[in-house]
Amino acid sequence: MEKKGTLWMRFPGGKPKALTLSYDDGVEQDVRLMELMKKHGLKGTFNLNSGLFAPEGTVYPEGQIHRRMSFSQAQKLYKDSGMEVAVHGLTHPFLEQLTPAECTREVIADRENLEREFGGIVRGMAYPYGTFSDSVVACLMAGGLAAP
Numbered sequence: 001m002e003k004k005g006t007l008w009m010r011f012p013g014g015k016p017k018a019l020t021l022s023y024d025d026g027v028e029q030d031v032r033l034m035e036l037m038k039k040h041g042l043k044g045t046f047n048l049n050s051g052l053f054a055p056e057g058t059v060y061p062e063g064q065i066h067r068r069m070s071f072s073q074a075q076k077l078y079k080d081s082g083m084e085v086a087v088h089g090l091t092h093p094f095l096e097q098l099t100p101a102e103c104t105r106e107v108i109a110d111r112e113n114l115e116r117e118f119g120g121i122v123r124g125m126a127y128p129y130g131t132f133s134d135s136v137v138a139c140l141m142a143g144g145l146a147a148p
């Protein structure tokens with residue numbers, strides 16, 4: 001008997017469309033953002049740089065907008081939150097400017113740290129600065145973060 005094609009329903013309840021939100025860098029604003037997302041039943045992905053958590057107790061100067069969370073703040077917020085945590089590079093480099101070995105280290109180390117500290121398998125990734133190259137895509141494949 002000939003096997004027919006398989007239809008994969010990717011979204012809960014068989015819904016044909018889904019909206020997802022993603023936010024980068026693990027900043028303090030994510031606390032309020034996650035409150036709003038949960039209030040409205042939204043899911044999202046938080047792309048984190050596990051090598052750039054702020055030192056515990058960091059107090060930012062007034063007016064500074066980009067305020068990374070400490071590890072303990074991040075773990076409290078994201079772990080078991082029902083949101084996805086994903087790779088954003090260990091140290092937020094321009095991945096396409098690195099050697100393949102450096103690029104691979106950036107993504108694999110970030111993935112390993114996030115899996116160890118936040119639980120679960122991390123499969124998502126957002127390019128730091130949104131830039132990439134064929135070489136970067138190859139290093140993501142090596143790290144299990146992109147399909148050939």
Ligand SMILES: [Zn+2]
Nearest residue numbers: 024025128129
């Ligand atoms: Zn970023």
